[in-house]
Amino acid sequence: MSIEKARSASETARNTVVESSDDRAREVRVLYVLGDAPQSIALPEGRTLIVGRSNASDIVVDAPSVSRSHAALHVGRTIQIEDLGSANKTTVNGVAIEKGRHVDVAAGEEFSIGRVPCVIHGRSKSTPQSDTRRSARTHEYFEARIADECERAAIDRSTRFSIARVRIEAATDVNVEALIGTALGASDVFARYAPLEYELLLSASGDPSDALAKVDASLAAAGVRARAAFAAYPQHGRTPDALIEHVNTALSTRPSKPAPERDATVIVEDPSMRALFALVDRVARTDVSVLLLGEMGTGKEVVAAEIHRRSKRNGKPYCAVNCAAFTETLVEAELFGYERGAFTGASAARAGIIESAAGGTVFFDEVGELAPSVQAKLLRVLEERKVRRVGSTEERPVDVRFIAATNRDLDAAVSRADFRGDLFFRLNGFTLQVPPLRERLGEIAPLAERFLTMAARASDRKPPALSPEALAVLERHRWRGNVRELRNEMTRALILADGDVILPEHLSVAKLVAMPAPPRPPTAPPPADTKAPSADDGAVLRTLTEVKADAERDHVRRVLEHCQHNQTRAAEVLGISRSQIVNLIERYDLPRPRGRG
Secondary structure (H helix, E strand, C coil): CCHHHHHHHHHHHCCCCCCCCCCCCCCCEEEEEECCEEEEEECCCCEEEEEECCCCCCEECCCCCCCCCCEEEEECCCEEEEECCCCCCEEECCEECCECCEEECCCCCEEEECCEEEEEECCCCCCCHHHHCCCCECHHHHHHHHHHHHHHHHHCCCCCEEEEEEEECCCCCCCHHHHHHHHCCCCCEEEEEECCEEEEEECCCCCHHHHHHHHHHHHHHCCCCEEEEEEEECCCCCCHHHHHHHHHHHHHCCCCCCCCCCCCCCCCCCHHHHHHHHHHHHHHCCCCCEEEECCCCCCHHHHHHHHHHCCCCECECEEEEECCCCCHHHHHHHHHEECCCCCCCCCCCEECHHHHCCCCEEEEECHHHCCHHHHHHHHHHHHHCEEECECCCCEEECCCEEEEEECCCHHHHHHCCCCCHHHHHHHCCEEEECCCHHHCHHHHHHHHHHHHHHHHHHCCCCCCEECHHHHHHHHHCCCCCHHHHHHHHHHHHHHHCCCCEECHHHCCHHHHHHCCCCCCCCCCCCCCCCCCCCCCHHHHCCCHHHHHHHHHHHHHHHHHHHCCCCHHHHHHHHCCCHHHHHHHHHHCCCCCCCCCC
């Protein structure tokens, strides 16, 4: 059942609503759908109506997710809903309300009794027209709605819908949300994605490009310039991530500014990486400084380049510097530039990396290796947005976005006074953690095949195939060097392989995987009164990480069962996002929730 069905029932209800003798507007009714049957119940003013599964209820909703006495509707000058301590909650606009709290519900506003979606139809003289104006939802609500639509479409193959993103090109005093809300259809939903950016869930009624054209015309009439892109189910994807990624890619295409070529190693298939790149897409729309954390070789430089590619600075310079590759004197000259005669060999003035990246992005790799004196000067650049060349007294204004990366624990370095705390907090406007390759098993195969293809092309050879046995070896390896180590391993395997297939004997890591454990030192015999080892000792002799993982798996499973496998509600109980609980379900191979009819 869906809120769209409840809304569509309003057309039927128009023929049955009662017109009052004093020329009031149509009487107020609550609409909901059980199975395929729309229900329309009148809400007389001055009454409190109990909604529940019990036959003693004023409004009987016979559904498994509805409690016997679930909620109360208070009908007066305004319509309010109150949860009566139900098991499956009462929500308004996707947000659960506390027991006993009265929450206003305007005409056209969505709420749910358990998992039964409802909508108020019609208005009385006490319900002003302004109450029917829709407001933008939250991104979390929008994500949950997409997931619900995908689950529903997987069951009912006739279901079609689209999502879209609208980006406002410049700040404006115009009420953009009101313009978008009035241009959309009655069953469409829109939410705030980021400042000056909105996301839309469009119903199957009509071409999504037509809906976007109406939104664009409404904005253009008010002098607001915007860009938009859409993704349709199932043509552009069958999952929320696939649809959102399609919209992101389409919206990031800027014909007037050629984007840098996307790095060939960007593969986003593991749930943890999909979650990371969803954040990359968000933070790219801002100018906040970003700090990338992760082990060496995880691909932090690839993530930094992707942030630039998806940002408004795309098409402007992208300059990267490895802070560990230069001495203290050289890194200062490289970053800030120098004047002629500033030091021996400085025969001409030269702009530094920061100054040369005007309008673009500067990426500091291994920023934790910067010398204290350079840290102080870099801090001044971040605070004042001005740079002073070596040997000069003149300060030059700079307009750049800063991204930094490190595999060091900067918090600990700050505590030891090895890294300036004020610089750390300046760089750490937003933190992204890049997961190690051993936690991205689903990406090992496509990455290995990509690296083999690249190495084969460079050697003018046909790319060999990766045998299942060789892939099993790669997936068992710990990859301390991460993606960089995998790239080197595939290059080496190509050299060793004579045929068209990579076998375990072509892999150097195969020897490490097959290497027997070192012999354990002899131990003294146990005291005479010591109990002999039992089968239960295996459950005790486990690592702390294994114990924590089992506890987390069991708790997530119990919460999902308690919430009847409603992922959105389970995420609320656990205090995490919906995407995080999806990752946990996949990580621990927990039972998937059943689709809702």
